[in-house]
Every structure is written in structure tokens, then in C-alpha cells.
Amino acid sequence: MSKQEVLVDVQNLSRHFLLGKHQIVKAVDEVSFQIRKNEIFGLVGESGSGKSTVGKCLMNICQPTQGTICYDGVNLCDKREVKAQKRKLQQERQIIFQDSTSALNQRMRVEDIVAEPLRIQHIFSEKSQLKQFVKEQLEEVGLDESYLNRRPSELSGGQRQRIAIARAFGMKPRLLIADEPIASLDVSIQAQIIRLFQHLQQEHDCAILFIAHDLSMVRFLSDRVGVMQKGRLVEVGETEEIFSAPKHPYTKKLLSSIPIPDPRAVRKAGIEKEVCHEDVI
Amino acid sequence: MKKENVLEIHNLSVSFHRAEGETQAVRDVSLSLRQGEVLALVGESGCGKSVLCKSLIRLLPKGADVKSGSIRMEGKELSQLSEKEMCKLRGEGISMIFQDPLTSLNPTMTIGRQIDETVKLHHPSWKKERRKERVLELLKLVGIEEAGKRYDSYPYQFSGGMRQRCVMAIALACNPKILIADEPTTALDVTIQAEILKQLKEIQQKLGTSILFVTHDLGVVAQIADRVAVMYAGKIVEYGMAEEIFYDARHPYTWGLLHALPYYAKERGGLEIIPGFPPHLTPPPAGDAFAIRDQYALRMDYEQMPPFFAVSETHYAATWLLDERAAEARKLIEERKSRNRSIREEGGNKDKYEEKKEQKEQKKEQEDSP
Ligand SMILES: Nc1ncnc2c1ncn2[C@@H]1O[C@H](COP(=O)(O)OP(=O)(O)OP(=O)(O)O)[C@@H](O)[C@H]1O
Ligand SMILES: Nc1ncnc2c1ncn2[C@@H]1O[C@H](COP(=O)(O)OP(=O)(O)OP(=O)(O)O)[C@@H](O)[C@H]1O
Ligand SMILES: [Mg+2]
Numbered sequence: 001m002s003k004q005e006v007l008v009d010v011q012n013l014s015r016h017f018l019l020g021k022h023q024i025v026k027a028v029d030e031v032s033f034q035i036r037k038n039e040i041f042g043l044v045g046e047s048g049s050g051k052s053t054v055g056k057c058l059m060n061i062c063q064p065t066q067g068t069i070c071y072d073g074v075n076l077c078d079k080r081e082v083k084a085q086k087r088k089l090q091q092e093r094q095i096i097f098q099d100s101t102s103a104l105n106q107r108m109r110v111e112d113i114v115a116e117p118l119r120i121q122h123i124f125s126e127k128s129q130l131k132q133f134v135k136e137q138l139e140e141v142g143l144d145e146s147y148l149n150r151r152p153s154e155l156s157g158g159q160r161q162r163i164a165i166a167r168a169f170g171m172k173p174r175l176l177i178a179d180e181p182i183a184s185l186d187v188s189i190q191a192q193i194i195r196l197f198q199h200l201q202q203e204h205d206c207a208i209l210f211i212a213h214d215l216s217m218v219r220f221l222s223d224r225v226g227v228m229q230k231g232r233l234v235e236v237g238e239t240e241e242i243f244s245a246p247k248h249p250y251t252k253k254l255l256s257s258i259p260i261p262d263p264r265a266v267r268k269a270g271i272e273k274e275v276c277h278e279d280v281i
Numbered sequence: 282m283k284k285e286n287v288l289e290i291h292n293l294s295v296s297f298h299r300a301e302g303e304t305q306a307v308r309d310v311s312l313s314l315r316q317g318e319v320l321a322l323v324g325e326s327g328c329g330k331s332v333l334c335k336s337l338i339r340l341l342p343k344g345a346d347v348k349s350g351s352i353r354m355e356g357k358e359l360s361q362l363s364e365k366e367m368c369k370l371r372g373e374g375i376s377m378i379f380q381d382p383l384t385s386l387n388p389t390m391t392i393g394r395q396i397d398e399t400v401k402l403h404h405p406s407w408k409k410e411r412r413k414e415r416v417l418e419l420l421k422l423v424g425i426e427e428a429g430k431r432y433d434s435y436p437y438q439f440s441g442g443m444r445q446r447c448v449m450a451i452a453l454a455c456n457p458k459i460l461i462a463d464e465p466t467t468a469l470d471v472t473i474q475a476e477i478l479k480q481l482k483e484i485q486q487k488l489g490t491s492i493l494f495v496t497h498d499l500g501v502v503a504q505i506a507d508r509v510a511v512m513y514a515g516k517i518v519e520y521g522m523a524e525e526i527f528y529d530a531r532h533p534y535t536w537g538l539l540h541a542l543p544y545y546a547k548e549r550g551g552l553e554i555i556p557g558f559p560p561h562l563t564p565p566p567a568g569d570a571f572a573i574r575d576q577y578a579l580r581m582d583y584e585q586m587p588p589f590f591a592v593s594e595t596h597y598a599a600t601w602l603l604d605e606r607a608a609e610a611r612k613l614i615e616e617r618k619s620r621n622r623s624i625r626e627e628g629g630n631k632d633k634y635e636e637k638k639e640q641k642e643q644k645k646e647q648e649d650s651p
């Protein structure tokens with residue numbers, strides 16, 4: 001097997017938080033993994049297991065307590081290097097936050113929210129070009145130009161989420177951290193957004209850290225998957241290997257809890273009864 | 282035995298007025314919530330679910346205009362209540378979990394105190410220790426580990442899913458008679474989600490709570506709902522018992538929803554989606570708003586809004602396909618239904634994944650060969 005080039009190399013990453021004076025939370029605990037160029041890496045796991053914290057570390061939003069992160073030759077834990085490469089890093093990395101609603105500037109209009117990163121990077125020299133591009137980006141996520149003038153508070157939850165997606169996609173990043181990007185969307189729009197992710201990966205050579213709890217989607221979309229529990233990465237591997245032969249007990253439990261969209265089957269299985277994961281997926 | 286309605290909505294319409302025109306977010310919705318049931322409300326992004334929920338507790342955003350309709354809770358007309366009475370009702374009878382957990386938490390107050398405030402409102406005579414016990418019990422109920430350690434944490438110190446569960450703890454603190462839960466499990470992994478759904482079911486059975494559960498996840502609906510209402514472009518287009526909706530849906534939009542499930546993606550080699558995007562509500566299209574995306578649309582659908590047709594005593598759908606004059610089109614329904622059934626009997630959607638795997642292997646082989 002040829003070894004694909006590595007884009008992000010995470011080694012022994014830890015991030016601890018202080019709770020009060022004496023207690024620490026090991027949000028991320030000695031995690032090592034790699035994201036290859038142009039690959040979709042799915043990150044799943046328990047609520048509170050450290051997924052978002054890992055994502056934020058890769059974006060330099062959160063400083064690791066320990067460990068190293070290397071992005072395309074840049075050591076992200078070295079402040080000087082990060083500063084020297086600021087422009088490249090800003091241009092190439094994008095994040096869709098889990099609480100995207102509160103991450104959007106409530107006072108800005110939709111048009112400016114989507115245009116902002118493009119403006120900062122001077123991607124378009126002409127205003128009209130920029131506006132046209134923003135319109136196209138919105139259309140891709142199913143919102144027409146009548147939304148340009150709205151503010152986030154005038155949108156539904158899923159519409160706000162799609163604005164956050166359009167903003168990140170517009171930059172055509174090389175690394176996209178997508179933290180639960182489709183959790184607030186219904187199946188039909190999810191499917192269309194998933195196509196956009198695939199497009200970004202295939203046409204623009206983007207690597208994506210896809211943090212999600214919808215396991216069917218992760219299986220469908222990701223090349224490789226990592227499973228987190230209590231700050232630790234308990235399993236990493238090719239998607240199919242993980243889904244067809246999970247090794248860690250937590251992974252097994254996770255796979256057996258996928259809700260079945262079929263009331264009769266649910267009743268038959270009983271909510272509590274552990275269902276063999278092979279049957280569920 | 283027919284259960285009593287605890288909440289009745291009649292012909293409710295809510296709009297927003299903006300420079301571009303009027304956005305009709307909720308259009309002529311009539312719906313009732315029965316004592317002790319879980320009613321799931323499903324529908325596409327932007328179809329009006331959250332606006333409907335907020336109007337039930339009179340917490341609509343500024344600029345919202347309730348054009349018509351009545352909302353009755355246990356016989357009381359909500360629009361007649363004073364703000365003070367409404368506040369009391371919100372503390373005691375009816376509780377809401379908002380879709381966006383962060384905005385409903387106070388960032389400057391510890392989670393423990395925020396839950397404590399609601400408990401205090403509900404049990405004014407309780408001493409501090411007693412209340413703290415209750416807060417910890419609630420945190421445990423929603424699966425926050427080491428609740429004692431977390432009592433004094435601020436919202437930003439929690440993960441997304443933990444915050445969502447804290448909001449749920451606050452909503453449950455007052456043992457509400459009616460719980461309106463707007464996408465309460467979107468940020469949760471499947472194991473915790475299953476746990477929470479189980480807890481909600483238990484609470485519902487123990488206390489007789491009636492729950493209006495907004496979600497887009499039909500897997501969740503199948504787990505928890507007694508009845509289901511399907512909303513499209515501001516209108517309810519179909520409602521019935523959960524089984525009737527899952528196995529005998531009549532509205533083309535409901536079919537589309539069931540078919541878009543990744544779970545049933547077999548035989549399609551990918552995700553099947555409803556073509557097009559949700560329509561504009563400024564103003565919504567005439568007739569059946571779904572018609573332009575509906576492969577079975579009749580001419581009538583573009584012109585006139587379909588009324589509700591009864592499928593059974595509990596099951597209603599608003600589509601002209603159920604009209605006597607649409608016998609021809611109903612044949613299509615039968616075809617579609619038998620297809621649905623065969624998909625379900627065969628179950629699973631492994632093929633799609635296998636296909637993808639094969640593709641990947643081919644890709645790898647190509648890369649490996651010089
Ligand atoms: N600023 C902070 N201060 C203290 N603790 C924090 C902080 N940020 C996160 N944590 C803790 O770190 C742990 C991991 O949080 P993180 O947000 O990474 O989880 P997650 O895997 O994204 O969970 P979810 O699926 O619920 O979003 C949690 O226990 C959380 O409470
Ligand atoms: N304050 C507002 N001003 C103007 N329009 C609004 C406002 N709030 C909501 N809307 C519009 O009303 C419609 C219904 O919004 P609502 O939030 O109820 O959708 P929803 O069904 O909850 O969707 P989602 O699943 O995405 O949360 C949307 O088209 C939205 O753009
Ligand atoms: Mg998170």
C-alpha cells in the first residue's frame with residue numbers, strides 16, 4: 001500500500017483544564033493520529049470526550065498542554081512559527097464550530113458573514129465579483145439572495161448552520177474542521193450538504209476532520225475514523241474495518257446504539273436490549 | 282379511551298414582516314397535544330417548527346406577528362393571560378428546551394445556580410441543601426458524570442452535548458405538565474441519546490408529562506413518538522399515529538422524508554434526496570407548497586390548497602392524491618407503497634457501503650501501480 005502524504009500529524013496531544021482550584025479535567029489525553037492530504041477523517045465518540053477540543057487545537061484556538069501538532073510542515077505548537085506562517089494558516093484552515101449559531105456575529109448581515117474571510121484575504125479585487133461569489137455560495141447551501149440582508153437572529157437553526165457552512169466553504173480550505181456540521185439539518189438537506197463536502201474533497205483537494213455523531217453519515221463519508229472516549233482515542237482505522245469489526249468495547253456499544261427508523265423494530269428490540277450492530281447498520 | 286387534550290392549537294398563523302415582504306412562518310396550523318403522549322413534529326429546515334414552538338409559550342422574537350389563531354392550555358386561552366400569569370405558567374405547567382443551547386444558558390452564571398433557580402421557583406420552601414440534592418439528581422438524570430464536580434462550572438466549561446443536557450435539566454427541574462423540546466438531542470452521541478430518550482420516556486410515564494418533540498431524526502421519532510405531525514412550508518401536511526406515518530404515509534413529502542433516510546439507501550447506490558430546496562415562505566407558493574418538488578403532483582396541487590383527508594380516525598393527510606377524483610394517481614401510491622415495503626423487508630443498506638469500499642480499493646490499486 002502506498003503511503004499517502006500526511007497533512008496533519010498529531011502526536012501525544014493533551015489538553016487539560018482546571019475546574020476550580022484543584023480539579024483537572026483531561027479533556028484530551030495523549031492522542032495521536034494523522035490526517036492525510038485530501039482525506040475525510042471522521043471523529044466520533046461520547047459527548048464530552050474531547051472531540052471539539054482536538055478540533056480547536058488544530059486551529060490554534062486552544063493551546064495544547066502537551067504534545068505536538070504539525071500541519072504541512074508548520075509546527076502549530078510553536079508560536080513563532082505560527083506567527084510567521086499566519087497568512088498561509090488563515091487561508092488554508094477553516095472551522096465550522098459546533099455552536100455555530102453563537103459563533104456567528106449576531107450584528108452582521110448574512111452577506112458580510114460569508115464575505116468576511118474572503119475580504120480579509122483579498123481574494124476578490126472587485127466588489128461585484130465578491131457579491132456574486134457570495135450569492136453562489138449561498139445557493140449551494142439552498143439559500144437564495146433574499147437571505148443576503150438578514151441577520152442570524154432572523155433565521156432558523158438549520159439556516160444559520162448553512163450560513164456557517166457557506167462561510168467556511170467559500171475559502172476553499174485545504175484543511176476543514178467541521179464540528180457537527182450537519183447535526184441540526186434534516187435528512188434531505190444533510191444529503192445535499194454531504195455532496196458539498198465530497199465536492200470540496202475531490203475538486204479542491206481538501207482534507208476534512210469530520211466530527212459527528214451520526215454514524216451512518218460518518219460511515220458513508222469518511223475514509224478513516226477515530227473513536228474517542230473520555231479524552232482518549234480508543235480506536236483508529238479504515239472506516240470499513242471499524243464498522244465491520246470494531247475492536248474496542250466502546251466502539252461496539254456506540255455502533256449498537258444507532259437508532260433504527262422503524263417503530264416496530266424498535267419495539268421488538270426494546271430500547272434497552274443490545275442489538276447486534278451488524279443488524280443495525 | 283380517548284385521551285384529553287392538554288394543548289390545543291387552532292388555525293394559528295405567524296408571520297414576520299421585512300422589507301422584502303411577509304415571511305409566513307406558520308400557516309393555519311391546527312394541532313393538539315394529548316395528555317401523556319409524545320407528539321413528534323418533523324419537517325425540513327426553515328419550515329416553521331421553532332416558530333410554532335415559541336408561539337406556544339409566547340416567547341416569539343421581536344417582529345413576529347401572530348395573525349390569527351388560538352392556543353388553549355387546559356381550556357385557558359393563552360393570548361388572554363397577562364405576562365405575569367404567563368410567567369407563572371412557564372415556571373409550572375409548561376417548559377421549553379430551545380434549539381440552541383448556548384443562547385438559552387446564562388454565560389455568567391454557574392450551571393448549578395441556573396438549575397437551582399428553577400428548582401427554587403418550583404419549591405420555594407426547600408432549604409438550600411435539599412435543592413442542591415435535587416440539582417445533582419437532575420444533572421445525573423441527564424447523564425452528566427461527576428455532577429458534584431460540575432456544579433460550579435460555567436457553560437463555556439462544558440462540551441456542546443453537555444450544555445444541551447444542562448438545558449434539558451433546567452427544563453425538567455419543575456416537573457412540567459407539558460414539555461416542548463426543540464431538537465433536544467442534536468448534539469448527543471447515539472449512546473447518550475438513547476439513554477436520554479429512555480429517561481424522557483420514563484418521566485413521561487411516571488409524571489404523565491405530555492411532550493411535543495421537535496426533531497428531524499426519524500430514528501429518534503421511531504424510538505419515542507406516539508404520534509407524528511409532519512410540517513412543510515409552515516403547514517402541517519400529515520399527522521397520525523407513529524406507525525401510520527412510518528408504514529402508511531400518504532403525503533408525497535412524507536414519502537420523500539422516509540426515502541431520504543441513509544438507513545434505507547439500499548438499491549439507490551447513494552443518498553436519495555428530495556429534489557430542490559425548501560420553498561420560500563415570502564410568500565409561500567400557492568396550492569400544495571410541495572408540488573414543485575413532487576414527482577406525483579397533480580395539476581390541482583399547483584392551484585388549490587388541499588384540505589385534510591381522513592385516512593383513519595387518527596390519521597389525516599393534506600394532499601389531493603386522496604381526493605376521489607385522483608384514482609389514477611392513487612395507483613402510483615400503491616406502487617410506491619409496495620416498493621417501500623420491499624425496501625424495509627430487505628432492510629439494511631450494506632450494498633452502498635460495499636460499493637464505496639470497492640471504489641476505494643480500485644482507487645488504491647491505481648495508486649499503487651506505477
Ligand atoms: N474551557 C474549558 N474549561 C474547562 N473544561 C472544559 C473547557 N472546554 C472543554 N472542557 C471539558 O473538556 C471535555 C471535552 O470537551 P469537548 O468540548 O472537547 O467534548 P466533545 O467531545 O466535543 O463533546 P460533545 O460531543 O458533547 O460536543 C469536557 O468534559 C468539557 O467539560
Ligand atoms: N426573526 C425572524 N425574522 C424573520 N424571519 C424569521 C425569523 N425567525 C424565523 N424566520 C423565518 O421563519 C421560517 C421558520 O423558521 P423556524 O425557525 O421556525 O424554522 P425551523 O422549522 O425551526 O427550522 P430548523 O429545522 O432549521 O430549525 C424560516 O424560513 C426563517 O427564515
Ligand atoms: Mg463538541
Ligand SMILES: [Mg+2]
Pocket residue numbers: 156157158330331332380463
Ligand atoms: Mg428550529
